[in-house]
Amino acid sequence: MSANAAPTEGWGLIRPGDRKAHYYRDTFSLCRRVGFYRGELEPDMSPGPDDCAACRKALTREAAKASQT
């Protein structure tokens, strides 16, 4: 067991060819457009202008669902 395991989800970095930053969970983006991302993840949830709209929407939907119960 590693004490400093890397986070498994968070906002990824914008790579060459990417126009937006995607939110990755277990190397796949929430919008399903990008997979096998193994770069750095930023757990910060603060919205930014470079966020992928589909990933942001999926996150918002999950948060709404979680607070409904």
Ligand SMILES: [Zn+2]
């Ligand atoms: Zn996305």
